[in-house]
Amino acid sequence: MNDAYISLSVTDAVHINTRTKAYAAMAAGEPLRPFEIERRPLGVNDVLIRIKYCGICHSDIHQVRNEWGGSTFPMVPGHEITGIVEKTGADVTRFRSGDHVGVGCMIDSCRECNPCLDGYEQYCERGPNFTYNSFEKDGKTPTYGGYSGTIVVDQEYVVRIPPSLPLDAAAPLLCAGITTYSPLKHWKVSPGKSVAVVGLGGLGHMAVRFAQAMGARVTVLSRSPKKIVDALRLGAEDYFSTADPATFQKLVRRFDLIINTVSAKLDLNQYLELLQLEGAMVLVGVPPEAPEINAATLIRQRRTLSGSHIGGIAETQEMLDFCGKHNIVSDIEVVDIGQVNAAYERVLLSDVRYRFVIDCQSLK
Numbered sequence: 001m002n003d004a005y006i007s008l009s010v011t012d013a014v015h016i017n018t019r020t021k022a023y024a025a026m027a028a029g030e031p032l033r034p035f036e037i038e039r040r041p042l043g044v045n046d047v048l049i050r051i052k053y054c055g056i057c058h059s060d061i062h063q064v065r066n067e068w069g070g071s072t073f074p075m076v077p078g079h080e081i082t083g084i085v086e087k088t089g090a091d092v093t094r095f096r097s098g099d100h101v102g103v104g105c106m107i108d109s110c111r112e113c114n115p116c117l118d119g120y121e122q123y124c125e126r127g128p129n130f131t132y133n134s135f136e137k138d139g140k141t142p143t144y145g146g147y148s149g150t151i152v153v154d155q156e157y158v159v160r161i162p163p164s165l166p167l168d169a170a171a172p173l174l175c176a177g178i179t180t181y182s183p184l185k186h187w188k189v190s191p192g193k194s195v196a197v198v199g200l201g202g203l204g205h206m207a208v209r210f211a212q213a214m215g216a217r218v219t220v221l222s223r224s225p226k227k228i229v230d231a232l233r234l235g236a237e238d239y240f241s242t243a244d245p246a247t248f249q250k251l252v253r254r255f256d257l258i259i260n261t262v263s264a265k266l267d268l269n270q271y272l273e274l275l276q277l278e279g280a281m282v283l284v285g286v287p288p289e290a291p292e293i294n295a296a297t298l299i300r301q302r303r304t305l306s307g308s309h310i311g312g313i314a315e316t317q318e319m320l321d322f323c324g325k326h327n328i329v330s331d332i333e334v335v336d337i338g339q340v341n342a343a344y345e346r347v348l349l350s351d352v353r354y355r356f357v358i359d360c361q362s363l364k
Helices: 058-064 167-174 176-186 202-213 225-234 268-272 295-299 313-326 337-348
Strands: 018-024 033-039 046-055 081-088 100-103 106-108 150-154 194-198 217-222 238-241 255-260 275-283 304-307 332-336 355-359
Touching (some): 033 150, 106 150, 225 238, 268 275
Parallel strands (some): 194 255, 255 275
Antiparallel strands (some): 018 033, 046 081
């Protein structure tokens, strides 16, 4: 690897003048390498954040490798960002220097459509401005993510990290956390509800913790029998292997809600049969192929198959406050920025329990 940092050209760095070190992919499938970017100037409503930690999300790998299409390069990934406020714009009232804060998957949205006005910025009708592989509201300035030293974000899209939560273990809450918290809240999980979590990875282990803290009876469904000890430690009451065909006979009509975190192809009809009358299965993982659904499986018990996408800013703050109250964080392994490519390979091998977090201070 060439350790020389590469600067953006003047034409690429429109309206940007704050330089920071970063790691970037220069083309699809290439290893990440040292890079240098210039953040946009600090506006009156902006917060300049010194990034301390950034989680590695599987979607980072998909986008770096252009597996979903539409990736633009150079790309600085990372949307599970925690850090400390370094400077604030003149009109910022929500934060001050020294505050512990986070930035998730969005750094802006149109703020005018009905979803935005209702607090569902993740469903912005014009499309949110994502933290990386996207553009600022001017439609020209590229966004670069959290594998970097600093970031400038409008105060309305910054959230406060409760003081009881360590910044490293809190980082994955900004994506893995809110992605699983949002559907649990939307489907009104409460004491006495029976919830199954499909897959015990970065998303799944957070879903187990949240559902247990909400008072639900939690079951983990996973192919690997090796994770049973972790599942019980995280708060599950039961664990069943989906590699055993008998599992799908034993658990018929067992659950009120299934949170499916798996991105691999599954026979969703098998899982739908595990739902009670009017039960729901929510997809938060994106499989590579469109699933085939038997309509009769839904109709017979008035079941629902749905999906959920991260959460709005207010709900993300609610989730963080819930985590502060219940002492919920992610299980993490912290790595230096120079280990990011090796960490990617380990994610693909499921060799992490359960989220890698980059120490962005290692950029120095």
